Amino acid sequence: MAEETSERPGGSIVTLSEELEKQVAMGAGHLGMSASEIVHAALHQFLQHDPKGNAVYLSAPFDALMKGCYEENTTINDLKRHGNFGLGTFNHLDGEMMMLDGTVYQLKEDGFAHPVSDTVETPFSCVTFFSPTTVEEIHREMDHAGFKNLLDQLMPSENVFSAIRIDAEFSYIRVWSVPKQETHRPISEVRPAVFEYHDVKGTLAGFYTPRFIKSLLNPGYHLHFLTDDRRHGGHLDQCSLNQLTIGVQIIPRLELNLPITIDYLTAKLV
Ligand SMILES: [Zn+2]
Structure with a gap:
């Protein structure tokens, strides 16, 4: 799982902390998603500026x-x-x-x-x-x-x-x-x-x-x-x-x- 989390979304260089890498791996286990899918979904949610989603x-x-x-x-x-x-x-x-x-x-x-x-x-x-x-x-x-x-x-x-x-x-x-x-x-x-x-x-x-x-x-x-x-x-x-x-x-x-x-x-x- 640790290997998967070190993938580089979009080909860019992304470094996750050891703690975050562990959380991504655990989340992947719980949700039945790959680590890459979780990182993509989280980034998408963070980066989109939909005012209805903002709080x-x-x-x-x-x-x-x-x-x-x-x-x-x-x-x-x-x-x-x-x-x-x-x-x-x-x-x-x-x-x-x-x-x-x-x-x-x-x-x-x-x-x-x-x-x-x-x-x-x-x-x-x-x-x-x-x-x-x-x-x-x-x-x-x-x-x-x-x-x-x-x-x-x-x-x-x-x-x-x-x-x-x-x-x-x-x-x-x-x-x-x-x-x-x-x-x-x-x-x-x-x-x-x-x-x-x-x-x-x-x-x-x-x-x-x-x-x-x-x-x-x-x-x-x-x-x-x-x-x-x-x-x-x-x-x-x-x-x-x-x-x-x-x-x-x-x-x-x-x-x-x-x-x-x-x-x-x-x-x-x-
Ligand atoms: Zn004040």
């Missing part, structure tokens, strides 16, 4: 984070199996997270952004494979109220998820990030650090969440910001912007992970 993946319910479950031990490596785009935070609430084009950035309480390694852990994250259904270019200055109106117009519905990416020039933007916390301190008691920038290019990335899903994910718009030079960022509070390229992806599915940690299993969520 918003949540590593934990938002309510658990609100109640101070700050250590849920999902690794960035795990997250990347579910998306290349999204947002969240890190264990101990150590800054805001943004995932953009497959790279995860930690937007720290000092206002600086850093790429993080795959072994870093998150208690709450929300990701998807970003493939916009529509892309609009808008060349006019708008303040925060105008920006929110624009988003409202572009959302396909209030009742499904949308992933939103905006690349733009910001004449003004105010963001915040959160300082590292002890577990169990309710998020409402955490004082964020606020940062303001003028005349900066950057990207907003995040989601629209239907209001009835509020215990799982914060409802309405949730967007994180990263500057073009990838050095600064945070959770969007206010902005004025121009020269927007705005991609919106309608997402009709939610994939919810419920953590299996003592903290989560014993949390009083209602």
Whole structure:
């Protein structure tokens, strides 16, 4: 079986880890398929950008984070199996997270952004494979109220998820990030650090969440910001912007992970 797994689909060079090779061999045994068939099927599913097949993946319910479950031990490596785009935070609430084009950035309480390694852990994250259904270019200055109106117009519905990416020039933007916390301190008691920038290019990335899903994910718009030079960022509070390229992806599915940690299993969520 190990020989079969080292076949090279499409003639290209593919190397599987020993662990993955074992899983493929086991799956082949269970499913009565060859290892090649399994690798082909898995890749096909991963690579096709069918919006109906895409999901918003949540590593934990938002309510658990609100109640101070700050250590849920999902690794960035795990997250990347579910998306290349999204947002969240890190264990101990150590800054805001943004995932953009497959790279995860930690937007720290000092206002600086850093790429993080795959072994870093998150208690709450929300990701998807970003493939916009529509892309609009808008060349006019708008303040925060105008920006929110624009988003409202572009959302396909209030009742499904949308992933939103905006690349733009910001004449003004105010963001915040959160300082590292002890577990169990309710998020409402955490004082964020606020940062303001003028005349900066950057990207907003995040989601629209239907209001009835509020215990799982914060409802309405949730967007994180990263500057073009990838050095600064945070959770969007206010902005004025121009020269927007705005991609919106309608997402009709939610994939919810419920953590299996003592903290989560014993949390009083209602
Ligand atoms: Zn946020």
